[in-house]
Amino acid sequence: MITFKDIELETNDISFRPTLITEACAKVVDFKEKKILDLGCGIGPLAIYFALNGAKEVTASDIYDEHIKLTSLNAKKNKANIKIVKSNLFENISEEFEVICCDVSGVEKKIAEITGWFPEGVPKADDSGANLIIRVIQDSLNFLKNNGELFICATSFSDIAKIEKTMEENYENSWEKLYVEKVPFSKRLKGNIDLLSFNDHIVEIENNFFWQIFIYKLKK
Numbered sequence: 643m644i645t646f647k648d649i650e651l652e653t654n655d656i657s658f659r660p661t662l663i664t665e666a667c668a669k670v671v672d673f674k675e676k677k678i679l680d681l682g683c684g685i686g687p688l689a690i691y692f693a694l695n696g697a698k699e700v701t702a703s704d705i706y707d708e709h710i711k712l713t714s715l716n717a718k719k720n721k722a723n724i725k726i727v728k729s730n731l732f733e734n735i736s737e738e739f740e741v742i743c744c745d746v747s748g749v750e751k752k753i754a755e756i757t758g759w760f761p762e763g764v765p766k767a768d769d770s771g772a773n774l775i776i777r778v779i780q781d782s783l784n785f786l787k788n789n790g791e792l793f794i795c796a797t798s799f800s801d802i803a804k805i806e807k808t809m810e811e812n813y814e815n816s817w818e819k820l821y822v823e824k825v826p827f828s829k830r831l832k833g834n835i836d837l838l839s840f841n842d843h844i845v846e847i848e849n850n851f852f853w854q855i856f857i858y859k860l861k862k
């Protein structure tokens with residue numbers, strides 16, 4: 643059992659655990675009084691948090707059976723009223739939302755493995771870290787109400803140039819980088835420094851390395 647924002651969550655060794663990105667989403671996503679989709683819900687921390695803190699209607703979706711099972715268990719345990727849909731991205735989604743919060747796997751595969759962030763079995767992004775995020779951006783306009791907002795999480799371990807190009811192609815100028823957080827390299831990342839492909843989004847300050855969390859807001 644773990645706790646996220648006072649919400650008790652059952653978990654296990656083959657499931658994803660809430661991270662600093664989950665915390666950041668809870669802080670910046672505009673969910674109050676909104677009909678919201680939590681895409682890539684993991685074991686349910688954000689969907690449950692949104693439901694218990696003033697969202698109008700919450701749907702949680704994920705491709706991974708273990709996460710669907712735990713989200714359902716955790717929603718019951720916390721008396722959170724959410725709809726849960728097993729879906730490969732938008733495949734089984736048939737409604738429109740005022741807000742979509744997308745924290746789908748967006749870390750390049752090698753990093754997902756090195757860091758231990760993604761236990762074996764949890765579906766990962768490809769080597770660019772961007773394939774799933776890009777598909778979400780491309781398809782999202784079909785699942786947003788007019789004036790709806792899409793929140794996209796990415797990191798220094800995602801191909802940011804490709805992601806931002808897709809935003810421009812699909813949302814023109816209606817997108818912004820809403821949130822940036824620098825996170826010091828963990829011991830495991832430091833230990834695997836030779837395997838990292840350095841880019842502009844990995845920052846070095848006084849011999850310490852930081853990766854970054856980015857949250858974008860895109861408006862239909």
Ligand SMILES: C[S@@+](CC[C@H](N)C(=O)[O-])C[C@H]1O[C@@H](n2cnc3c(N)ncnc32)[C@H](O)[C@@H]1O
Pocket residue numbers: 658659660661663664681682683684685686687688703704705706709729730731745746747748764765766774
């Ligand atoms: C970074 S985790 C985030 C989990 C959760 N939002 C949290 O904060 O704990 C990414 C999630 O995306 C899910 N995922 C990966 N590929 C997916 C796909 N094709 N469709 C839907 N969800 C997917 C994974 O199973 C995982 O739960």
